[in-house]
Amino acid sequence: MHGFYRVASATNKTLVANPQKNALEILKLLEQAHKEDVSIIVFPELTLTGYTASDLFLNQMLLQAQENSLKEILLKSENINTVAIIGFALLQHSRLYNTALIIQRGKILGIVPKSYLPNKKEFYEKRQFTSGISIQNQNITLLNQEVPFGTNLLFHGQNEILFGVEICEDLWAMTPPSNQMASNGANLIFNLSASNELIGKSHYREELVRTQSARTMSAYIYASSGVGESTTDTVYGGHAIIAEYGSTLKQNERFKLESHFITADIDVQKLNYLRLTETSYGDSPTTSFKTISLGTTPKIEKLQRFVNPKPFVPSAFEQKNQRCQEIVNIQAHALIKRMEHANIKKAVIGISGGLDSTLALLSTHKAFEIMNWNVQNIIAITMPGFGTTSRTKNNAIELCEALKVTLRTIDITKLALTEFEAIGHEVSDHSVTYENVQARARTSILMNTANREGGLVIGTGDLSEIALGWSTYNGDHMSMYALNAGIPKTLIKYVIEWFKVNKNITHIIEDILATPISPELLPAKEDEIVQETESIIGAYELHDFFLYHFIKYGARPQKILFLANQAFEEYEEEEIKKWLKTFIWRFFTQQFKRSCMPDAPKVGSISLSPRADWKMPSDADVKIWLEAL
Numbered sequence: 001m002h003g004f005y006r007v008a009s010a011t012n013k014t015l016v017a018n019p020q021k022n023a024l025e026i027l028k029l030l031e032q033a034h035k036e037d038v039s040i041i042v043f044p045e046l047t048l049t050g051y052t053a054s055d056l057f058l059n060q061m062l063l064q065a066q067e068n069s070l071k072e073i074l075l076k077s078e079n080i081n082t083v084a085i086i087g088f089a090l091l092q093h094s095r096l097y098n099t100a101l102i103i104q105r106g107k108i109l110g111i112v113p114k115s116y117l118p119n120k121k122e123f124y125e126k127r128q129f130t131s132g133i134s135i136q137n138q139n140i141t142l143l144n145q146e147v148p149f150g151t152n153l154l155f156h157g158q159n160e161i162l163f164g165v166e167i168c169e170d171l172w173a174m175t176p177p178s179n180q181m182a183s184n185g186a187n188l189i190f191n192l193s194a195s196n197e198l199i200g201k202s203h204y205r206e207e208l209v210r211t212q213s214a215r216t217m218s219a220y221i222y223a224s225s226g227v228g229e230s231t232t233d234t235v236y237g238g239h240a241i242i243a244e245y246g247s248t249l250k251q252n253e254r255f256k257l258e259s260h261f262i263t264a265d266i267d268v269q270k271l272n273y274l275r276l277t278e279t280s281y282g283d284s285p286t287t288s289f290k291t292i293s294l295g296t297t298p299k300i301e302k303l304q305r306f307v308n309p310k311p312f313v314p315s316a317f318e319q320k321n322q323r324c325q326e327i328v329n330i331q332a333h334a335l336i337k338r339m340e341h342a343n344i345k346k347a348v349i350g351i352s353g354g355l356d357s358t359l360a361l362l363s364t365h366k367a368f369e370i371m372n373w374n375v376q377n378i379i380a381i382t383m384p385g386f387g388t389t390s391r392t393k394n395n396a397i398e399l400c401e402a403l404k405v406t407l408r409t410i411d412i413t414k415l416a417l418t419e420f421e422a423i424g425h426e427v428s429d430h431s432v433t434y435e436n437v438q439a440r441a442r443t444s445i446l447m448n449t450a451n452r453e454g455g456l457v458i459g460t461g462d463l464s465e466i467a468l469g470w471s472t473y474n475g476d477h478m479s480m481y482a483l484n485a486g487i488p489k490t491l492i493k494y495v496i497e498w499f500k501v502n503k504n505i506t507h508i509i510e511d512i513l514a515t516p517i518s519p520e521l522l523p524a525k526e527d528e529i530v531q532e533t534e535s536i537i538g539a540y541e542l543h544d545f546f547l548y549h550f551i552k553y554g555a556r557p558q559k560i561l562f563l564a565n566q567a568f569e570e571y572e573e574e575e576i577k578k579w580l581k582t583f584i585w586r587f588f589t590q591q592f593k594r595s596c597m598p599d600a601p602k603v604g605s606i607s608l609s610p611r612a613d614w615k616m617p618s619d620a621d622v623k624i625w626l627e628a629l
């Protein structure tokens with residue numbers, strides 16, 4: 001389903017040194033995972049015996065009982081498509097190895113030995129086990145099956161899945177084996193672990209799993225031994241964690257007494273394409289890995305993953321202060337550098353009472369405060385025209401007065417009428433010419449004022465407008481420094497709201513946020529806005545969602561539509577499809593505006609600067625993208 005696959009991390013109820021009982025719990029969880037459309041499930045380290053069996057691993061009875069129980073699992077899982085990864089103490093060449101068995105439909109597909117054995121404090125694995133770090137390209141016989149054995153095994157599922165396996169301490173090593181697995185294409189990493197509980201260790205463990213998923217640009221699925229392990233010297237809580245590219249998707253409640261597993265739907269397709277665009281992944285050295293094919297695994301019938309409708313906006317409220325400060329600091333220091341380099345002392349900005357100009361003004365004001373520059377050198381110009389309402393004009397004036405910047409009001413109606421007359425355009429003709437004359441008149445005033453004052457024109461257009469080409473070419477499209485160009489509309493609202501910490505402007509910001517988004521270029525009726533942008537081109541929350549998935553990892557239109565249907569309950573599918581077509585068409589046809597956009601600071605992970613993140617021909621054909629819908 002659009003590159004999503006369900007994975008599971010299990011913690012089985014364990015009886016130390018009782019493989020038969022443990023096998024029953026494994027089978028129970030495996031059968032349930034299959035019913036829930038899980039493609040791959042991972043169990044804790046040394047699953048059949050329990051990790052804490054200690055010197056009993058050197059006893060023939062335990063090893064034979066473990067083999068008998070494995071035979072039972074294989075026999076009873078012959079009709080189960082879900083791949084299971086279970087821990088197994090393997091006796092081979094008169095050496096005992098701590099291994100992971102990868103099994104499906106009664107077959108052992110491969111065996112991966114543990115590379116790094118802890119041998120300190122509460123752990124003394126080298127007493128019983130031998131490291132398998134040097135084992136590669138071997139085949140061994142287990143239960144009459146010839147099985148690949150080594151650390152250089154990867155497992156390939158249908159379409160996008162390619163996974164590798166490491167065991168517990170391997171993750172803690174200076175160079176985890178998963179680094180090489182990921183370099184060779186593995187997009188899922190599974191870890192069978194037995195990590196004991198100490199004060200604060202669970203947080204460190206989750207951080208380790210999460211950051212390794214980021215480093216390897218993969219999903220990392222971690223399963224650790226539970227409370228059934230021996231408590232002779234230490235306690236195990238059964239920590240299950242699933243992370244994807246630096247984000248923890250799910251983790252369980254530790255110290256559960258019964259067998260259980262957690263699941264998450266991994267966007268494997270997204271991971272594969274992120275590796276093309278996000279990092280220097282392609283420069284990672286590859287080595288010799290053997291790839292083993294899996295049989296068909298269960299397909300997801302219904303996605304169980306949360307799809308964030310606002311991917312540019314932090315979901316955790318506690319991140320708000322930190323994130324907004326960072327955004328404003330990026331903007332402010334970008335402007336400081338530009339003004340100092342150009343030896344310019346003044347900033348010129350058009351202020352409309354709308355979202356974009358409000359943020360640009362606030363961030364410019366912040367830059368001047370940081371440098372102890374005179375805020376009177378911020379020249380804010382409000383330029384009422386045919387569609388300007390008293391609400392937006394008054395908000396613009398009040399904000400400028402509260403910030404103590406220099407405020408000028410220049411009415412553009414006479415200038416526009418003069419130009420209408422010069423080009424022979426009827427005032428009653430409210431076509432695009434009527435609108436664009438006003439937009440260019442405003443830009444002309446800003447540019448000429450900047451020349452006269454020795455100032456820098458601050459651009460206010462945002463990332464969403466740039467993606468849609470929702471600007472007048474050489475009008476509001478142009479500036480001397482485009483301060484908002486790296487921030488989408490949904491995030492601009494978020495940052496402006498943060499500025500309400502300044503009580504002097506709280507009431508102004510609240511009304512600006514409540515005002516319909518409009519260029520105010522068509523004549524107002526009874527002092528009310530008649531031209532609402534989102535009724536013309538669609539809701540910005542939809543367009544920002546489309547933009548994120550289209551640029552971040554090159555998602556197909558069908559997948560974007562599918563995800564949007566999951567994320568937005570308030571929109572019908574046909575409406576989403578309508579605005580998605582609008583987005584795609586405008587994104588392609590308006591590239592010529594992006595090709596000559598002004599310099600602008602990159603703020604988030606997505607930028608459309610033609611000099612950096614996004615290079616695209618202005619005449620690329622949109623046909624195949626529209627046909628996909």
